[in-house]
Amino acid sequence: MKKQLRFFLGLFIFHFLFLLLITGIQAQSQYKAFYLLKPPGSCTEPPIITCPSDFNSCPGASTDPSNTGNATAKPGGITCNQPIIKYVDIVVSQGPCNGSIHLNRVWTAYDPQDPNLNSSCSQSIKLFDDQAPIISNCPVDITVNVNSNCKANVSWTSPSVTDNCGKLFLTVSHISGDVFPMGVTKVTYTAEDLCNNKSTCSFNINVVGVCCTKPPIINCPVDFIGCPNDTILPKKTGTAIVVPGSPECGTPILTFRDSILSNGPCPGALSLIRIWTAIDPFDSILASRCMQSIILKDDISPTILNCPTNITVSPGIDCKAQVNWTLPSVSDNCKVVSFVSNFASGSSFSEGTTTITYAATDICGHVSNCSFTITVTGCCQNAPNIICPSLFKACPGTSSDPTITGQAIATKSNVICSEPLLSYTDSIIPGICLGSMTIFRTWKATDQNNSNLFATCIQKIELIDDIAPSFTSCPGNITINPDPIDCKAIGQWTPPNGIDNCSSNIVISSSHTPGSSFGVGVTTVTYTITDACGNSAQHVFTVTVPNTCCKQPPSIQCPSNYKGCPTNDCSPMVSGTATAIPAHPTCGTPIITYKDSLINLYSSCPNGKKFLRIWKARDPNDSTLATYCRQLIDLYDNIPPTWISCPPNITVNANGACEAIVNWTEPTATDNCSSMIQITSNYKPGQVFTSGSHNVVYTAKDACGNYINHSFIVTVIGSGLKIKCPSDIIVNKDPNAPGAYVNWSHPTVNVCSPCVDVIPGFIYMGTYGGSKYFCSNKALTWQEAKINCQNVGGKLCVMNTQAENSWVASKLMGQTAFIGLHDSNFEGNFEWIDNSPLNFTNWYPGQPNNANGDQDYVELLPDGTWNDQYSNCVREYICEVPCYEIKQIAGPECGSFFKCGTTKVTYVATQGNYRDTCSFNVTVKCNNNNYCESRGQSCSYMWIQCVNFCNVNNCSGNNGGYAYFPNVCGQLNWGQTYSLCLTPGFSGSSYQVYWKVWIDYNEDGDFVDADEFIAFGTGSSTLCGTFTVPSNCPCPSRNTRMRVSMAYGGYPSNPCCSFAYGEVEDYCINIAPSNVTGPIISRSSNSPVTELFSKTDLNHTIEIKDQKAGGAQIEQIGSSIDIFPNPGNQLIQINSSGFLNHQFKVFDSSGKQIYLGNQLTTNNQINVKDWPNGYYLLCIYNPSGERTIKKFVIQH
Secondary structure, eight states, rough: OOHHHHHHHHHHHHHHHHHHHHOOOHHHHHHHHHHEEEOTOOOOOOOOOOOOEEOOOOOOTOOOOOHHHOOOEEOOOTSSSOOEEEEEEEEEEEEESSTOOEEEEEEEOOOOTTSSEEEEEEEEEEEOOOOOOOESSSOOOOOEEEOTTTTTOOOOOEEEEOOTTTTTTESSSSSSOOEEESEEEEEEEEEEEOOOOOEEEEEEEEESOOOOSSSSSEEOOOOOOEOOEEEEEEEOOOEEEEOOOOTSOOOEEEEEEEEEEEEESTTTTEEEEEEEEEOOSSSSSEEEEEEEEEEEEEOOOOOEEEOOOOEEEEOOTTSSSEEEEEEEEEEEEEEEEEEEEOOOTTTTEEEEEEEEEEEOOOOTTEEEEEEEEEEEEOOSOOOOOOEEEOOOEEEEEEEOOHHHHHHOOOOOOOEEEEEEOEEEEEEEOOOOSOOOEEEEEEEEESSOTTSSEEEEEEEEEEEEEOOOOOOOOOOOOOOOOOOOOTTTOOOOOOOOOOOOOSSOOOEEESSSOOOOEESSEEEEEEEEEEESOOEEEEEEEEEEEESSSSOSSOOOEEEOOOEEEEOOOOOOOHOOEEEEEOSSSTOOOOOHHHEEEEEEEEETTTTTEEEEEEEEEEOOTTSEEEEEEEEEEEEEEHHHHHHHHOOOEEEEEEEESSSEEOOOOOOOEOOOOOOOOHHHHHSSEEEEEEEEEEEEEEEEEEEEEEETEEEEEEEEOOOOEEEEEEEEEEEOOOTTSSEEEEEOOOEEEEEESSSOOTTTTTEEEEETTTEEEEEEEBOOOHHHHHHHHHHOOOEEEESSHHHHHHHHHHTTTTTOOOOOOOOSSSSSSEEETTTTOOOOOBBTTTTOGGGGGGGEEEEEEEEEEEEEETTOOEEEEEEEEEESSEEEESSSOOOOEEEEEEEEEEEEEETTTEEEEEEEEEEOOOOTTTTTOOOEEOOSEEEEEEEEEOOOOOOOOOTTTEEEEEEEEEEEEETTTEEEEEEEEEEOOOOOEEEEEEEOOTTTSSSSSSTOOEEEEESSSOOOEEEEEOOOEEEEEEEEEEEEEEEESOOSSSTTTTEEEEEEEEEEEEEEEOOOSSSSOOOOOOOOOEEEEEEEHHTEEEEOOOTTTTTTOOOOOOOOEEEEEESBSSSEEEESSSSSTTTEEETTTTTTTEEEESOOOOOEEOOTSSSSSEEEEEEEOOSSSSSEEEEEEEEO
């Protein structure tokens, strides 16, 4: 800026001096011609331009001038040069189809010497297609006869299709050679070009004739019962007999499949139901079924014949006997697998009775037994029995003869044995005194006939004296007062006498004798008595001489040393009192006193001190009889307070905010001495915390300065950067395009970290709209300035609003600077360097003028207006540095074209290491309006009253023959099963109506694909059933349609037909991937269509062929049993709370039992995938034979 000022000042001085030197009018005229007038012969007229003709073509055609035509121009005068021609395209509109556009091309011719001499013209360029394709040679209606399979192959010549712009799409409902059912089928050809222009042609195919309509007739073989492991092939168990349902039908196809009811209880035993199926060879819907019961079992035990009778024999010399017998035989109704016994014929048996057992086992484990006994008489081979006399004890010298000490008793062990002989031997151990001894006497009983058969026992005889003698009379304790002179006393008592159990020779001795002298105190006197074997006993008594003379000081006991809290009052009531007792009963009660002696004062602790307390006890009558003790008392507190409760570490999520308020419960403390506790901290609850970790410290301090700290960490996470996306957007489809153009407001960002305010070589201008603005200190060309702004992390200033432009200009301080606007790519087409839209302009009057054809770069003047400048001009420049960066990382950009369905759009915001993302969904609702038309011509008598499925419960009543309900979409999941109920409405009487239901699973705009016909039924009231959404598919999310048709007089022939009476309703359907954890039921490509039933059908009476029921008609329905789903097709669940461990059975519609369950639990499952469609009864039996019945339906 300073250089520019110096330049203008120098130019002014130059002109002033020049005017002083030039004088006269001629000089003035020459000066004016030099500065203001063009040189003679210069061009003064603009060029003459001629535009090419307007151009119209198909979408996608080239808009290059070589295709659309070039403008021509010639000089405006003879002094002018050949002009330069350029053009600019202005987009008037785009769409509605890809490549379709309307341009206004502005051609401009410039004089090469003076760009201000220019002329322009406009050329219109349109690339569009509004003509529908042409379908030629559409076939006429065709009538053909039905084939034996009730269908007909029909061929025709396909029509031809042309379009003015070439490429098109042709869709057909059927192709030549397709198979058609009986009745009228509409064939439709649809031609559509790239711009959605459509043409259609249609014709009818009528298949007429007579075909098979009745299912085959089938008769099952009789039920079969055989043995385990028998073959169950039909050649043994029987084959069903089938015949065609009518003469028009072909020979039926016969198949069967087995449903095993149970296996066991033995190998090869089973019970199954064989389901025979007869199917028409041309129409699988025409089918008949019957069931045959096959049971392989063995419930009869084997039979044992000719079992031997009991046998008695005598033993041999070895007391044993060998026994033989005739073997029994065995037979069984099926097969014997084992016939064994515990002994074989000819075995050897010992004395006594032995049981022989034979056991026969059949293939199912049934066992039969027979048994008999073999008795071998006895022989003597056991020793005699002997019993010793009990222990004998007597005094030394006593006789040891058995007549005194006792005799042993001997008996024979068996009646066949002889009486035993009795003898004994002694083993003597001498004692410690005369005549004392211990004798071990061994008694022996011997069989008289066999000396090897004997028995012994040992008797113990003790001739000893181990009992001490005893005193017959003993003196008691004696108390004698002393002589007052010598303090002694003479004791007198009667000496004791004694006796002994064995000896009369006893000795008595003592420690004192009567008349002994005793001193003050207690003296023990002991008497001892001893017998001849050294056994002795003692008697003890005391002689007490009391001290009746006081000559000793009292006894004193100090209290324990005391440590306590500082206090003014530390009396003996606090620290304890000494105790004292007289030295003798003759002494008086001692007098107790004390005196304190200070040792230390604790200056840091109020009332803290340490001192010695001296206790004194003295006799009340003699002060010289005194004793002392010392007690140390320390009043000091060196224990810090303790925390009662303390906060733990705290983590708070700021959720993108720069700081967060954190609260906690403040800690509390207690102290051993002081109730005045001072608690301080560096943070308080409710304080604001910035991002990161903060150490919170609490200090508790008592009166003596003891303190304790507690700290915890407060961590603030999730702070720094938060991006917020717009809410989800839902728009309707453009009726002329397969989607819609969608705009939204860009996300907002909250940042916490400060942006850079200092860049070397720049002056900080301020912050606006999330960006920092810097003005350079150095002047550069526009291109150099652009690169330097990029090097510092920004860009040349881009201003998207007039307000931003005014703010930046207010910071210029009277200077001029480059901004990020240019037309260097195409003259006259100014653009921002970041491709932002040019929402406004603020040119200085007369600008831009592209002087000399080289002014492509824009500078901002001090007043906020713009001026275009040369490429080699240097200026200071303004850099815009974003504080953060926002990028779209998923989904089309704002303003883009979105196809039908839901698209996720994701943005990311970054600032340094901080990063945050947000997303929202753009949903283009495309309720396909291209579905074929179907309706009831009249609904004055009947209409669709209610449709209930999933989350849809729509009771709309009479809608005039057709209605579409797009506002409440049914929410389905692939692979899941749902209930469906349809209710008709009538103006008066009820009628039999016919229902069909379709779902466009693949979202292709029709209902003719495999599995899209889902349900049918007929009745005059509400019909219900279940349907399963397929899972054998790619399974993306789908927004599609369901069609419900109700007709009178017969089923609707197809989803696109119209009928005389009834109504059609279409429903919006959303199908999403399954989000359940349970089993997903797969629906095969040839899954049967659900048949809907009325409540009246479910009340059908079934006759049960059950021996317990006796063939009675059962109409009771159990209200406490729940069967789900009902109707069922794969697994059914039986839930019961009041029938635990009850037996249950299942009967088919003919009353035949097909399933047996031994015990009913709270949750029971039955696999019914092989059971035929129809009605079934569940019967539950209590122990008394009464039953509860629940009815259910199987519908595959």
